[in-house]
Amino acid sequence: MDPLSNVLSLLNVESALPLRFEAGGSWAMTFDGYPHVKCGAVLAGSCWIAVGDLAPVLVEAGDCYLINGGVPYRMFSDPLVEPVHASVVFRETVDAVLRWGGDEVVIVGGPITLDMANARLLLDVLPPFVHAPAESDQAEVLQAALRLLARENAAPGLGSEFMTDRVAQIIFIQILRAHARAASGEGRAPGGWLSALMDPQIGAALRLMHQDNGRRWTVAELAAEVGMSRSSFADRFRAAVGSAPLDYLLRWRMHSAGQDLRATGRTISAVAAAWGYGSESAFSNAFKRVMGVSPRAYRAGRGAARAAR
Structure with missing residues (x-):
């Protein structure tokens, strides 16, 4: 299993039923931060999205985007319009369709929920806003997914809720892929393990770690596996991954x-033996150092919120 699939398998990724948003004229809305992530796809028209203090980004038909957890944001057609809080607008929702002044802009989107005990594995390596333009490398798959999502959203049929959930997850993964490729191409450092996967040698080392994660790897062994000296590998890994x-x-x-x-x-x-520890005490010490609580407390349910924080 590749590293991204490994992490996603821990996150129990689920998507809520996407909402279809139609707007026209001059409008503006504000949204509270969502603790997980939100994904959206622009089916028609265009509008601006401003996340936190970042400069607004124009999203157009065929574009997809992801908003990272916890950051308030604005969506608008005109920056001079006084924004309305989204909770007021959502009162007009009928059958998962929200119409606000017209249909010049059509967006389908919704929240992606993650297991908060492990969510930081992904959220920590994503910027507040990820934009996947229609012409991105993932465009072909995204366009096919968008067409399917638009059809199911406009005219639900048998099994539509199950299908739209799966299509939303496909769009989510494609946005992650687009971000990883773009971040690695721009040479961002540290970009986190997600963009580091695109590096031929560091990506190979990450795959080794995830494929044989019970092995007590040393830095020298990993460096030798990917054809680098120990010091060069350690420096480049830290620069790319951030640790x-x-x-x-x-x-x-x-x-x-x-x-x-x-x-x-x-x-x-x-469990300790499965993850390469010869004694329960050594495993417990390592586990508490990372997760903040002992394995016994974590199993009892007292560790999920602590690990999420």
Whole structure:
């Protein structure tokens, strides 16, 4: 399993039923920050999105976007219009369709919910706003997904709720891919593990970590596997990912071990052994250092909120 699939498998990604938003004329809305992420796709027209203190970005037909958790944002056609809070506008929603003054702009979007105990694995490497233009590398797949989403949203049929949920998740992953490719192409550092996956050698090292994550890797072993010297690999990994190789590996392994503790009935000793620890005490110390609580407390449910914070 590749690193992105690994992380998504821990996040229990779910999407709410997308809302179709139609607007016309001069309008502006404000939204509170959402703790997970929101994805949107512009089916017709264009408007501006301003997330937090960032400069507004024009989104047009065929574009997709992602808004990272917790940051308030604005959507508008005219920056001079006094914005209305979204809660007021949403009162006009009928059958998952919101009409506000016309249909010059049509957007389909909604929240993507993540398992908050592990959400930081993804949210920490995403900027507040991700824009996937219609001409991006993922355009072909995104356009096909958009056409399907638009058809299901405009004329729901049998199984539409299940289908739109899956299509929304496909769009979410395609936006992540578009961001990873764009970030690596612009040479952003540190871009987090998501953009580092596009680096031939650092990406290969990340895949090794995720494919054989119970192994007690050393920096020298990872460097040798990808054809680099130990020092060059360590420096380049830190620059690309934002943390040292073994720090990244430890964080990933403890989050994965936490999933085992919550989802299986295996003993703590068995989980420790599965993740390469010869003793329960050594595993417990490492787990508490990363997750903030002991494995026993995490399994009892007291660790999810702590880990999310």
